[in-house]
Amino acid sequence: xxVYTTSALKAELNDRGWRLTPQRQTILNVFQQLPKGKHxxxxxxxxxxxxxxEPISLSTIYRSLKLxxxxxxxxxxxxxxxxxxxxxxxxxxxxHDHLICVRCNKTIEFxxxxxxxxxxxxxxxxxxHLLDCQLTIHAICPTCQRALLPV
Amino acid sequence: xxVYTTSALKAELNDRGWRLTPQRQTILNVFQQLPKGKHxxxxxxxxxxxxxxEPISLSTIYRSLKLxxxxxxxxxxxxxxxxxxxxxxxxxxxxHDHLICVRCNKTIEFxxxxxxxxxxxxxxxxxxHLLDCQLTIHAICPTCQRALLPV
DNA sequence: CGTTAATTGTGTATGATTTTCAATAGAGTA
DNA sequence: TACTCTATTGAAAATCATACACAATTAACG
Ligand SMILES: [Mn+2]
Ligand SMILES: [Mn+2]
Ligand SMILES: [Zn+2]
Ligand SMILES: [Zn+2]
Numbered sequence: 358x359x360v361y362t363t364s365a366l367k368a369e370l371n372d373r374g375w376r377l378t379p380q381r382q383t384i385l386n387v388f389q390q391l392p393k394g395k396h397x398x399x400x401x402x403x404x405x406x407x408x409x410x411e412p413i414s415l416s417t418i419y420r421s422l423k424l425x426x427x428x429x430x431x432x433x434x435x436x437x438x439x440x441x442x443x444x445x446x447x448x449x450x451x452x453h454d455h456l457i458c459v460r461c462n463k464t465i466e467f468x469x470x471x472x473x474x475x476x477x478x479x480x481x482x483x484x485x486h487l488l489d490c491q492l493t494i495h496a497i498c499p500t501c502q503r504a505l506l507p508v
Numbered sequence: 509x510x511v512y513t514t515s516a517l518k519a520e521l522n523d524r525g526w527r528l529t530p531q532r533q534t535i536l537n538v539f540q541q542l543p544k545g546k547h548x549x550x551x552x553x554x555x556x557x558x559x560x561x562e563p564i565s566l567s568t569i570y571r572s573l574k575l576x577x578x579x580x581x582x583x584x585x586x587x588x589x590x591x592x593x594x595x596x597x598x599x600x601x602x603x604h605d606h607l608i609c610v611r612c613n614k615t616i617e618f619x620x621x622x623x624x625x626x627x628x629x630x631x632x633x634x635x636x637h638l639l640d641c642q643l644t645i646h647a648i649c650p651t652c653q654r655a656l657l658p659v
Numbered sequence: 660c661g662t663t664a665a666t667t668g669t670g671t672a673t674g675a676t677t678t679t680c681a682a683t684a685g686a687g688t689a
Numbered sequence: 690t691a692c693t694c695t696a697t698t699g700a701a702a703a704t705c706a707t708a709c710a711c712a713a714t715t716a717a718c719g
Pocket of ligand 1: 453455
């Protein structure tokens with residue numbers, strides 16, 4: 358399922374006794390329309406929605422991001438900036454991972470089909486239900502390598 | 509390099525104009541003697557050292573963990589518990605990764621040799637100097653699957 | 660050994676995320 | 690459509706991990 362339609366979201370929420378709210382719809386839409394390679398923090402999302410004229414409280418933002426990550430709709434990323442970032446959790450043809458410079462936090466996305474396969478196989482072998490798997494590479498970028506000894 | 513000797517740590521610190529302190533030595537020793545599969549938070553480490561009779565201030569703990577992670581000596585893990593965990597960063601024969609239940613945070617370690625290879629190749633291709641790569645699998649464990657709809 | 664800057668410990672600040680709680684509003688049902 | 694029930698929201702306050710400030714200490718190096 359590449360595009361998570363509103364009705365699919367509603368179905369999945371209602372199945373669990375939860376509700377589809379305008380806020381959750383709005384947040385899903387934002388991520389679906391987000392340019393490839395963009396990652397949003399809670400605060401980013403809060404500001405984006407405010408500028409867009411459909412504000413949502415920061416509490417609800419945090420609650421929704423957490424919920425949607427646990428449902429497997431969003432991926433929660435640790436990009437070394439001191440707060441989490443989120444992006445759409447997209448399966449096979451679109452799966453990608455991140456290479457992060459530990460000094461300047463520059464992040465590069467890359468694709469490697471083996472990763473999702475390994476994640477799927479490993480989860481299955483242990484009887485786990487897979488939600489997301491991410492290879493995070495911590496490294497020092499060429500620019501920061503040249504800068505002498507900083508940090 | 510499987511065992512990071514004290515003198516190796518000293519050399520690497522001094523090369524950068526930094527110092528080998530008793531605190532840094534102590535912390536390295538703790539991780540080297542940590543049972544396989546154990547991960548320590550800053551607070552865990554703080555308490556462990558206090559009980560062990562060689563207390564180190566929490567500030568220094570935080571500073572040292574961050575430093576040693578950026579040097580590639582430790583790995584910084586996000587295990588879903590709201591704070592970071594650390595373990596020794598061990599190369600090839602000992603490299604492993606983590607499968608985490610997003611509901612109960614139970615964590616399983618697993619090995620797959622492809623992962624480190626992919627990380628190495630990807631970093632190299634982009635001109636990055638590799639420090640660590642980790643495949644984190646977020647999933648729901650068998651126990652939590654059986655529990656109905658919780659969370 | 661003396662010099663010098665890195666490091667430490669204590670106390671305090673910061674900032675991301677969570678919680679509380681009263682008001683609101685989805686979802687299922689008659 | 691109206692009604693009930695409880696999940697959800699927004700605002701404010703609370704938490705808690707982590708960072709910072711600064712004076713005192715100390716590792717490195719000549
Ligand atoms: Mn991405
Ligand atoms: Mn581990
Ligand atoms: Zn960099
Ligand atoms: Zn579980």
